[in-house]
Every structure is written in C-alpha cells, then in structure tokens.
Amino acid sequence: MLVAIAVCPLAVPRWWEPNRHKLLVAAVLGVPVLALYLLRQPGALVRTAEEYVSFIVLLAGLYVITGGIRLRGDLEATPAVNTAFLAVGAGLASLIGTTGASMLLIRPLLQTNQERTRVRHTVVFFIFLVSNIGGMLTPLGDPPLFLGYLQGVPFTWTLRLLPHWLLMVVALLAVYAVWDAIEHRREPARALTRDRARTEPLRVHGGANAFALLGVVAAVATLGAPGRELAICALAAVSLWRTPRAIRRANGFTTYPIVEVAVLFLGIFLTMMPALELLRARGLELGVREPWQFFWATGALSSFLDNAPTYLVFLALGQALGRAGEGSVVGVAPAVLAGISVGAVAMGANTYIGNAPNFMVKAIAEEAKVRMPSFFGYLLYSGAILLPLFAVVTFVFF
Numbered sequence: 001m002l003v004a005i006a007v008c009p010l011a012v013p014r015w016w017e018p019n020r021h022k023l024l025v026a027a028v029l030g031v032p033v034l035a036l037y038l039l040r041q042p043g044a045l046v047r048t049a050e051e052y053v054s055f056i057v058l059l060a061g062l063y064v065i066t067g068g069i070r071l072r073g074d075l076e077a078t079p080a081v082n083t084a085f086l087a088v089g090a091g092l093a094s095l096i097g098t099t100g101a102s103m104l105l106i107r108p109l110l111q112t113n114q115e116r117t118r119v120r121h122t123v124v125f126f127i128f129l130v131s132n133i134g135g136m137l138t139p140l141g142d143p144p145l146f147l148g149y150l151q152g153v154p155f156t157w158t159l160r161l162l163p164h165w166l167l168m169v170v171a172l173l174a175v176y177a178v179w180d181a182i183e184h185r186r187e188p189a190r191a192l193t194r195d196r197a198r199t200e201p202l203r204v205h206g207g208a209n210a211f212a213l214l215g216v217v218a219a220v221a222t223l224g225a226p227g228r229e230l231a232i233c234a235l236a237a238v239s240l241w242r243t244p245r246a247i248r249r250a251n252g253f254t255t256y257p258i259v260e261v262a263v264l265f266l267g268i269f270l271t272m273m274p275a276l277e278l279l280r281a282r283g284l285e286l287g288v289r290e291p292w293q294f295f296w297a298t299g300a301l302s303s304f305l306d307n308a309p310t311y312l313v314f315l316a317l318g319q320a321l322g323r324a325g326e327g328s329v330v331g332v333a334p335a336v337l338a339g340i341s342v343g344a345v346a347m348g349a350n351t352y353i354g355n356a357p358n359f360m361v362k363a364i365a366e367e368a369k370v371r372m373p374s375f376f377g378y379l380l381y382s383g384a385i386l387l388p389l390f391a392v393v394t395f396v397f398f
Helices: 002-011 019-040 042-066 079-112 120-129 143-150 157-185 189-197 209-222 227-242 245-251 256-286 291-302 307-320 334-350 356-367 375-397
Strands: 070-074 200-205
Touching: 002 019, 002 375, 019 042, 019 256, 042 079, 042 209, 042 227, 042 256, 042 307, 042 356, 070 079, 070 245, 079 120, 079 157, 079 209, 079 356, 120 157, 120 356, 120 375, 143 307, 143 334, 157 334, 157 375, 209 227, 256 307, 256 356, 291 307, 291 334, 291 375, 307 334, 334 375
Parallel strands: none
Antiparallel strands: 070 200
C-alpha cells in the first residue's frame, strides 16, 4: 500500500488521479487482510473499523466546517507575513487540532502567495509546523494525544511538552524565514510588483462557523462514541446548510481532498493491522528500553503508519517495561511517555502519509496549481530539515 502511494503518482500519474482508482488499489491490497481478520479475529476488525470511522468523521467534519470560513484578502507575500502565518498556525494547531488549523489557514496562505512563483517550500513548512508539530500541547491537537487522553493521560499533562514544542517551532520558523527571504529575492520583478499591487486586508466571511468549530472541539473533549461522531456530523450538516454557497465556491471547496484521504487511509488502516499485531506480540524483542529509543521507534513508524494506533502500541510497550514507579503516568515513566508523544506527533511530518492533514494540504495546494514534491521529493525535504532537528531534540531532552 505504501509503495503504491509512493510510486503510482510518478509512474502512472493520470491513471492515479481519479479517487476511484485509489479505491481500487486500496481494495485489492486490503481485501486479503479483511478476509483474514473476518475468519480469525473479527473483533479486531470491528475495533479498527470503529477507529477508522471516528478518524474520518472528525477529519471530514473539520474539513467541511473550516471550508465555510473564508479569510478573504491578499496580503503582500513577504517573508515576514508568511512566517507570521506559520507561527499563528502552529499556535492554533493545539487549540483546534492540526486538521482544523490546516484547513482554516492553508487557503488564505495560498491566496496570499498566489502571485509568487516560488511557493512549494512554504507549503512544505506549513505541513511541518501547522499540520504536525504545532499540535503537541493538548489532547485536542493531534489524534495520538487524544487517544492517550482516553487511556487515562491527564488532559493537562501534554503541556509539559512545551519546551519540546518551543524548540522545534522556533527552529523551523527561523529556518523558514531565511529560506523564504532567499526565495523572495529570486522572484521575478513582475511577480513582486503584481503581488504589491493586489494587496487587500484580510476579512472573515462565514465567521459563524467558528462556533461550529468550537462545538467539534467540545464534542471531542467531552463525548464518547457514537455521540461524538453524531455531534460532529450534525455540526457539519448545519455548517453546510447555513453557510452561503458563495463562500465555499470562493474557497475552492470540493470533496476531492477528503475523499482522497478517506480512500487512502481505508487501505492503510486495513493493511497496517498485521504490522501492528506483530508489534504488540513481539515488540519487546526490538530492544526498545530508553526514552530516546521510544522517541525514534515511535516516530519512525508514525512516519509510515498512522500515528494514532502507533502511539497506542508503544504506550502498551512502555507499560510492559514495568518501570512505573512514583510519578508515572498510566503506568509509564514520564520520560518514556514524552518520547512516545513527541515522536508520534512530530515525526508524523516526515511523510505525506504520517498524518492525515498532510495529504489534505498537499491536495488543496495542488488544486491551487502549486507543484508539490512527489512522495520521495517530500522525503528529501523532511530528511534534510527535520532529521537534524530531531537529533537536536534527542540530545537536549532524551
């Protein structure tokens, strides 16, 4: 499944583009696993189906509601303005989730940069900061932290990750500011002239959807399944009903990105089941014992498998170590839990499939005619920028 996602856009781009073809690949690869679990472990299949439905309902709800909020305007796309966009997004991600912040800000950021010719790096850093690392401070920020909260991790415990968050966010913003300043100087003069001539202040349209967004946050924080999913669906339906269609048309709102995410992650959720079973059954044989090992092991798998179930597997592995002791959290040493949490959230940025908003942002950017890197091209960005940063995080904290 992962090879198909990486290779097909390069080898057969036109064939791969329709979502029905992605569904065909997901079905062909997922059906054998589906049959195996139907015969041998139907209960595990039901649990995975419940997780998948909750996952997609939350993403779709946030996508629909934020698609009804339009920040209209066109700021001058200077390095300072773009850096401010990323900084605000990194802060919002922990409040309304990485998906909510990504869907709210990616369109106005693309609109602000529509006159520039060099935009790819801005979207890549947006994925790093807003779609992943920014959501580290609360259980609402990223799905793995919410699953940890459901397992008994105190709601405010993740605030202890503020130093980790701050180091990574400040470092990435600094690198981006320098990078964008260089790219800005390389822009054609006519593009910069057009950018300055077309500026207008940002104005909010469809602001009532902010209350629906808060409703989703409240539902996630207070309700369990299926009430949570029903509430999110109801809020999304009200948003569709009450928001003027002109706002969504102006946002370029289509169902293509969320359908693409739903189809691809259907295949991922199915085919990752045996891999996760192997980790549960034989994870201790990996020799993962220390916080830095948990950080890298959780992060490495979160880069290619969905980071939410990966978080749960390594949480169980941390509990199996038997190092609870005084000050432990859900039977896991705090340093180990920090390694698991930071690895799952931050290293979800390593690939397009590490976290669901990554693919959604990529799809929206491509619809806006931004030439995004291929699967392997994105790996070059993350390998060159993120891996050295994660090495520093390891040295400083783990």
